[in-house]
Amino acid sequence: xxxxxxxxxxxxAAAGFGVVLVLGLSGLPAFGDYKGVYGNVIDGIGVxxxxxxxxxxxxxxxxxxxxxxxxxxxxxxxxxxxVLILRQMxxxxxxxxxxxxxxxTFGGASEALRALSLLLIPxxxxxGVYIVVxxxxxxxxxxxxxxxxxxxxxxVFLAGRYLRMKIVAPHTLVELGEAAGAMGYALVGMGGxxxxxVFFKNFLPLGTPGHLLSAGQMDVxxxxxxxxxxxxxxxAFSEFLDQAVAVxxxxxxxxx
Amino acid sequence: MSFLPFAIAAWLFLIGLYGIVSANNLIxxxxxxTVVQSATYLVLLGIGYSKGGQAPIFADIPATxxxxxxxxxxxxxxxxVIEATVTAMLLALAVQAHKRFGSLDPQDLRxxxx
Numbered sequence: 394x395x396x397x398x399x400x401x402x403x404x405x406a407a408a409g410f411g412v413v414l415v416l417g418l419s420g421l422p423a424f425g426d427y428k429g430v431y432g433n434v435i436d437g438i439g440v441x442x443x444x445x446x447x448x449x450x451x452x453x454x455x456x457x458x459x460x461x462x463x464x465x466x467x468x469x470x471x472x473x474x475x476v477l478i479l480r481q482m483x484x485x486x487x488x489x490x491x492x493x494x495x496x497x498t499f500g501g502a503s504e505a506l507r508a509l510s511l512l513l514i515p516x517x518x519x520x521g522v523y524i525v526v527x528x529x530x531x532x533x534x535x536x537x538x539x540x541x542x543x544x545x546x547x548x549v550f551l552a553g554r555y556l557r558m559k560i561v562a563p564h565t566l567v568e569l570g571e572a573a574g575a576m577g578y579a580l581v582g583m584g585g586x587x588x589x590x591v592f593f594k595n596f597l598p599l600g601t602p603g604h605l606l607s608a609g610q611m612d613v614x615x616x617x618x619x620x621x622x623x624x625x626x627x628x629a630f631s632e633f634l635d636q637a638v639a640v641x642x643x644x645x646x647x648x649x
Numbered sequence: 650m651s652f653l654p655f656a657i658a659a660w661l662f663l664i665g666l667y668g669i670v671s672a673n674n675l676i677x678x679x680x681x682x683t684v685v686q687s688a689t690y691l692v693l694l695g696i697g698y699s700k701g702g703q704a705p706i707f708a709d710i711p712a713t714x715x716x717x718x719x720x721x722x723x724x725x726x727x728x729x730v731i732e733a734t735v736t737a738m739l740l741a742l743a744v745q746a747h748k749r750f751g752s753l754d755p756q757d758l759r760x761x762x763x
Binding site: 471474530 | 651652653654655656658659662663666667670671673692695696697698699700702704705706707708712715716717718719720721722723726727730731733734735737738740741742744745756
């Protein structure tokens, strides 16, 4: 099919679809005229019964904790998929290092960028940990903080030290962390089953709302998810970086 | 005016679809898919907004304040995680397609046409 026919077909289909889409959306309650029930219920009980001041985290790691288990394993499985798709194919091998010592340097890394990246690493890690552990008080939590944490070792790559990134965040350790985080979250649910009788029912003391150690299982669940997410992102990042930096196809291959 | 967020969501959905259909580069198609997905964020957040409601964070406002629906916000968070996983998988497939066919143009993926 030529590009022209494809666009023509799309124009016809999109016009029809657009009409139906707008008709459907116009049947919704007007913007700001909230008709839901759950939202008001949660807004009412979040602080008093769950002792969390960030209700998004309260939903994520307590009220809807079971859904988050599924969400977390989707992330786990998809990173497995990335590793599988990018596995070493026949005719590929690691590119021999052309640089001094054992380091691949990153083209655009000036001395200033290197110094700044190294300076950023502790700051990134501190912000990541802060976001993970304060999830139940202010916006944040395991998913958001985990992504920030994964950016820390990536700054080593920005500093032009790709192979050193593998020393800072070795593959085995990162994969172990990812798996431990995923298992840790499931164990929080098991804890509810064992100590409170229901899977993912809170079994830890609730504490005072607004305090660091409050809202029961949310802190533990958040830390587990943070570990899992940062591990998952690091595995995915290093798979892609391997493709760009370390892998090359054999001379007869089709690469550029 | 009250329909504006939903109209923008419909526009994002359609413009993203156009990006996928007209893409001459797989990376562009993948990024267009993320535009399509961002339409769902707008719809979800738009449904959950109630006039005069604050963010559902009660760290520094009284616990009785009127707040917007946190349930749809959690759904958006889930949505973003799914989007990240889908994008990662598709980008990995694009890397392999480039290795196999030496091109990122969807028209050049010959094995699909034979």
